Amino acid sequence: MASKGIERDVITYNTLIQGLCKVGRINEAMGFYHKLLEVGLKPSVSTYTPLIVSFCNEGNVDEAVELVKKMKDRGIEPLVCTNDCIITALCKKGKVEEGLSWLVEMLKRNLRPRLETFNRLVEYLSLAGRVDDVLPVLNAMFEIGCLLERSVSSLLVEKLCSSDGRLQGEELLDEILLIDKLNV
Structure with missing residues (x-):
């Protein structure tokens, strides 16, 4: 492009970044x-999103979070799907507390x-084993009209039941069932 006098712009770079991310070549995309x-161009949401999603998919959530920080430092707000990707990647890395914090921030900013x-x-x-933290998530979830997947619901009920068959967190289960009944 340079030899033909064609100027490269942010769209050119974004296209290359997106394509490289799609085929798993994140280092080249970076x-x-x-x-x-x-070259002095300003990155856009289309620059950051594929990079962040790729890092999350590779399990490199710390790098993804760092890019989100850089994005925000430039005054660019991440897309909802970017936040979703970060939350899922944090959870997969065992950082559920951080995932929960990201969800709270999304909800504060009225992002669905x-x-x-x-x-x-x-x-x-x-x-x-953090079933006490599940209830606020379920409340937010049901408030916006989302339903719990059957497999996740079964897992939650299983975690509420102890190994000897006695119910733990009976009040929590009653509240979950009440919320679910109200949303049917």
Whole structure:
């Protein structure tokens, strides 16, 4: 392009970054991100989103979170799907507390998480034995009209039951069932 006098713009870089991310070449995509910055172009949400999603998919959530910070430092707000991806990746890394914090921030900013994001967060909170933290997530989830997946619901009920068959957190289960009944 340079030899033909065609100027590269942010769209050119974004296209290259998106394509490289799609085929799993995140390091090369990051190289184009750095080149974009070097030549003085301003990255956009379309620059950051594929990079963040790719890092999350690779399990490198710390790098993804760092890019979100850089994005926000430039005054660019991440898309809802970017936040969803971060929450899921944090949960998969065992960082459910951080995932819960991201969800709270999304809800404060009136962003609507995807159904899958809620379900993954409930799933990982349940697996971590943090059933007390599940109720506020369920409340938010049901408030916006999302329903719990059957498998996640079963997992939660299983975690509420002790190994000897006695119910633990009976009040929590009653509240979950009441909320679910009201939403049917």
